[in-house]
Amino acid sequence: MIAFHVDRAGSVPAYAQLVQQVREALRLGLLHPGDKLPTVREVVTSCAVNAATVLKAYRELELSGLVEARQGAGTYVSGTLGGSVDPAVMGELRGRLTTWVGDARTAGLEDDDLRALMTSVLAEPPGELTAEQRAARAARSADATDPQSSESGARP
Amino acid sequence: MTEVAIETRDLGKQYRKLWALKDFSVSLPANKVIALVGANGAGKSTLMSIAAGILPASEGEIHVNGRVVLLSQEKPLYRSFRVAEMLAFGRHLNRTWDHQRALTWLSRFDIPLDRPCGKLSGGQQTQVAMAVALGARPSVLLLDEPLANLDPVARRDVIGELLAEVAESDMTVVLSTHVVAELAEVGDHLLLLSQGRSRLDGDVEELLAQHTRLIGPRADTPPIEGEVVQTQHTERQSTFVIRTLLGADTPVAEPWQAQPVTLEDLVLAYLKPNRSLGEEL
Numbered sequence: 001m002i003a004f005h006v007d008r009a010g011s012v013p014a015y016a017q018l019v020q021q022v023r024e025a026l027r028l029g030l031l032h033p034g035d036k037l038p039t040v041r042e043v044v045t046s047c048a049v050n051a052a053t054v055l056k057a058y059r060e061l062e063l064s065g066l067v068e069a070r071q072g073a074g075t076y077v078s079g080t081l082g083g084s085v086d087p088a089v090m091g092e093l094r095g096r097l098t099t100w101v102g103d104a105r106t107a108g109l110e111d112d113d114l115r116a117l118m119t120s121v122l123a124e125p126p127g128e129l130t131a132e133q134r135a136a137r138a139a140r141s142a143d144a145t146d147p148q149s150s151e152s153g154a155r156p
Numbered sequence: 157m158t159e160v161a162i163e164t165r166d167l168g169k170q171y172r173k174l175w176a177l178k179d180f181s182v183s184l185p186a187n188k189v190i191a192l193v194g195a196n197g198a199g200k201s202t203l204m205s206i207a208a209g210i211l212p213a214s215e216g217e218i219h220v221n222g223r224v225v226l227l228s229q230e231k232p233l234y235r236s237f238r239v240a241e242m243l244a245f246g247r248h249l250n251r252t253w254d255h256q257r258a259l260t261w262l263s264r265f266d267i268p269l270d271r272p273c274g275k276l277s278g279g280q281q282t283q284v285a286m287a288v289a290l291g292a293r294p295s296v297l298l299l300d301e302p303l304a305n306l307d308p309v310a311r312r313d314v315i316g317e318l319l320a321e322v323a324e325s326d327m328t329v330v331l332s333t334h335v336v337a338e339l340a341e342v343g344d345h346l347l348l349l350s351q352g353r354s355r356l357d358g359d360v361e362e363l364l365a366q367h368t369r370l371i372g373p374r375a376d377t378p379p380i381e382g383e384v385v386q387t388q389h390t391e392r393q394s395t396f397v398i399r400t401l402l403g404a405d406t407p408v409a410e411p412w413q414a415q416p417v418t419l420e421d422l423v424l425a426y427l428k429p430n431r432s433l434g435e436e437l
Contacts, residue, residue: 006341011416014341041320048316049341050189051323 001038002030006047014049018057026066026081029090037067037075159186160221161296161328162207167216169202169352176202177213177352184330184345186221186295189322191343191360192332193423198349200332201228204298207330222295223252227302231285235274239284242273246288258291264317265310278305286314290321296328303333315342340419348426356426360419365403367422370396372412379412386425397425 002025006014025031038046043054058075061067066079104114160183167180177199184190194200205211206218208226233242239262247253262269265283267276273284282302289297303311319342322329333339339346346363348356356363367385370378375394378384382400389395397417400406408414417425 008337008340011418040323044319044323045313045316047341048312048319050319050344052344053341 001036004038004043004047006049013053014047015053015057015060018043018054019060022057022061022066023081026077026079029087031077033077033080035077037077039074160184161186161188161190162218162220162330164218165216167203167206167218168214169199169206169211170214175352177206180216180352180354182347182354182357184328184347186328187322187326188328188344189319189342190328190330190345190347191339191419192330192347192349193336193339194349194355195427199352200349201300202352203349204228204300204330204332207296208298220296223293224296224298225289225292225294226298226300227285227289228300229302229304231281231302232288233273233281233284236272238270238272239267239276240269242284242288243269243291246291250292252293254291254293257293258287261287261290261317265313279307279310282306283314294327296330299329299331301332301334311338336420336423343419346419346423348423350427356422363422364417364419366401367397367399367417367425368406369415369417369421370398370408370412371415372408379408380406386429388430397421 002021004018004021006017008014012020022031022037037058040051040054040058043049044051058067058069062069062075064079066077066081067075068078069075101114104117109117162184163182165181167177168175169177176197180199180203192200192203202211204226206213207220208224209220210226234245237245243255243258243262246258247255262283265280267280267283267287273281276284282305285302303314306314315338318329321327331339331343343360346356346358346360347354370380372379372394374389374392378394378396378398380398380400380402382398382402384396384398386397387394406414
């Protein structure tokens with residue numbers, strides 16, 4: 001079960017925030033198919049949002065095939081997001097991001113700067129891989145048979 | 157066609173020479189949360205008192221569908237009555253009475269039933285008054301800033317429980333408050349009063365979709381057509397909040413930028429059409 005949080009200060013409507021929180025929980029593996037979402041009443045009382053808002057969010061999730069409403073029983077997770085990615089790969093990506101965030105903070109960047117940087121990189125067209133990325137990719141596929149060696153070998 | 161909770165036609169209320177409400181015609185939908193906003197003296201309390209039948213109108217008509225209960229800032233409690241006695245009193249006064257609903261509300265907020273009302277904190281007294289109001293099973297519950305003496309956390313809890321009551325019954329709640337930010341995601345319908353008249357009245361989501369904020373170089377008029385609600389100029393920049401039936405998604409030409417408005421932005425735009433720089437409300 002996940003707990004929702006609604007931020008009233010921003011301009012993102014509450015229903016969109018609820019949808020986003022479910023999608024994020026699915027991506028991070030906090031929610032799995034078969035898990036129950038909080039009841040409409042629970043979300044209404046805990047977040048103090050209108051029932052119509054919660055129903056709208058749940059309907060949108062249902063339309064995108066992520067949850068299903070079971071008559072009289074509640075709303076259950078029925079789909080996955082990013083579930084096809086190997087958990088080990090996911091863990092490694094997370095680890096590298098943590099390192100990167102650490103480096104960026106050491107360099108004096110604020111969290112907002114990091115977000116802006118991330119957004120700008122995401123907005124770039126995929127394009128060609130850099131030489132460095134190609135080398136890293138080649139190293140990874142070579143390491144696939146011997147995961148131990150990658151830790152010491154990949155860094156200059 | 158949605159059901160109507162309160163309907164008025166050319167309603168007016170005159171105190172000596174002053175009209176507290178004038179030419180007031182609205183139709184408020186049932187089973188919704190109606191956010192009633194406006195500056196002090198805009199006519200909110202007058203409207204609620206007339207709807208509750210405790211104040212006669214000077215002219216016009218008002219029709220309220222079903223039983224109506226008004227809860228204002230002055231809590232109608234007897235200080236020497238214990239909480240349980242206050243409920244018994246409510247049961248005695250009301251032909252329709254849901255004792256369980258009143259008890260459930262009190263237990264949700266841990267209100268001791270054996271304590272005299274006069275010995276309760278202001279916040280707890282509010283909860284007792286709310287329990288009595290809900291026990292009467294109103295079709296229309298009018299709340300005239302009754303949550304003012306609750307702390308922000310308790311206020312959110314009460315609003316959350318109230319929204320659940322609206323979702324689980326056919327009750328309509330009319331909620332007036334000064335804290336406009338709090339109404340975001342709470343109200344289905346907005347009714348904005350200004351000097352005794354209805355200034356804006358409609359479904360919150362539709363209203364938000366019709367309004368947009370445009371920011372660009374100093375100009376006398378906005379770059380797209382629409383009703384200008386708020387204008388703000390600095391030396392080099394102009395900001396307009398406009399209502400456009402084309403919708404807030406209408407594209408604007410560079411260098412103008414369009415931004416969505418929040419419910420609070422919208423209310424402030426209507427209450428303060430000409431905002432000069434650095435001025436706070």
